[in-house]
Amino acid sequence: xxxxxxxxxxxxxxxxxxxxxxxxxxxxxxxxxxxxxxxxxxxxxxxxxxxxxxxxxxxxxxxxxxxxxxxxxxxxxxxxxxxxxxxxxxxxxxxxxxxxxxxxxxxxxxxxxxxxxxxxxxxxxxxxxxxxxxxxxxxxxxxxxxxxxxxxxxxxxxxxxxxxxxxxxxxxxxxxxxxxxxxxxxxxxxx
Numbered sequence: 307x308x309x310x311x312x313x314x315x316x317x318x319x320x321x322x323x324x325x326x327x328x329x330x331x332x333x334x335x336x337x338x339x340x341x342x343x344x345x346x347x348x349x350x351x352x353x354x355x356x357x358x359x360x361x362x363x364x365x366x367x368x369x370x371x372x373x374x375x376x377x378x379x380x381x382x383x384x385x386x387x388x389x390x391x392x393x394x395x396x397x398x399x400x401x402x403x404x405x406x407x408x409x410x411x412x413x414x415x416x417x418x419x420x421x422x423x424x425x426x427x428x429x430x431x432x433x434x435x436x437x438x439x440x441x442x443x444x445x446x447x448x449x450x451x452x453x454x455x456x457x458x459x460x461x462x463x464x465x466x467x468x469x470x471x472x473x474x475x476x477x478x479x480x481x482x483x484x485x486x487x488x489x490x491x492x493x494x495x496x497x
Contacts, residue, residue, distance in 0.1 A: 310404045311347040312362050318346065321362060321401045328372075331395035336368050339411055340399065348406060363411035364399040372396050 309322045315330025334340050345360035346353050353360070371393040379388040403411060 308349045308404060310345055310349075310360070310362050312342040313344040313346055314342055321404075323401055323403060325401045326367070326398060327401070328396045328398050330397070331369055332366060332397040332399070334366050334397075336366055338366050339402070340364050340366050341411060345404075348404060357406070359406060359408035361405040361409065361411070362401060363403050363405065364401045367398040367400055369395060369397045 309320055311318055311320050313319075314332075317330070319327055319329065321327060332340055340363075342362040342364065343356075343360075345357045345362055346355065348357060348360055351357060372395075374391045374393050377388075377390040377392060380386060405411065
């Protein structure tokens with residue numbers, strides 16, 4: 307199995323076919339084929355500094371931010387503390403082939419990821435109001451006869467004792483309300 311050492315984003319990576327690596331952000335879309343022409347080494351062949359005509363082809367899988375790196379600065383005895391965070395953009399690529407002698411990549415780009423259809427950005431409050439208005443219009447448009455008629459009012463019976471017991475149990479499950487805190491009376495000025 308042959309390997310290559312490539313240079314990208316100011317760093318060097320040892321790669322082989324079908325390796326998945328995370329590198330500095332690349333300006334390309336997910337699913338496209340990217341090529342690395344700065345090949346420092348292939349197998350036993352070492353470049354000076356690069357190998358002429360060598361190429362490494364890869365498929366860009368996605369670009370995401372890495373985990374947060376915390377930067378903390380401190381000077382003792384001076385009450386100086388600064389906390390900052392940084393998330394670097396990384397591209398994930400799958401190495402498809404290692405080419406020598408000026409050959410072109412043979413692997414075609416995978417099917418491009420389709421963008422979501424018609425993404426509408428509406429603030430939540432406006433979305434809820436729009437949904438309520440739509441529901442009111444459909445309810446008003448529905449025929450009145452379709453609604454069930456209310457039965458004649460039947461005399462109410464006394465609540466059974468079990469219901470009263472369940473109400474006290476429900477009240478016991480709820481936490482007791484706290485009494486509002488009393489404010490201290492302002493002190494009068496003494497002269």
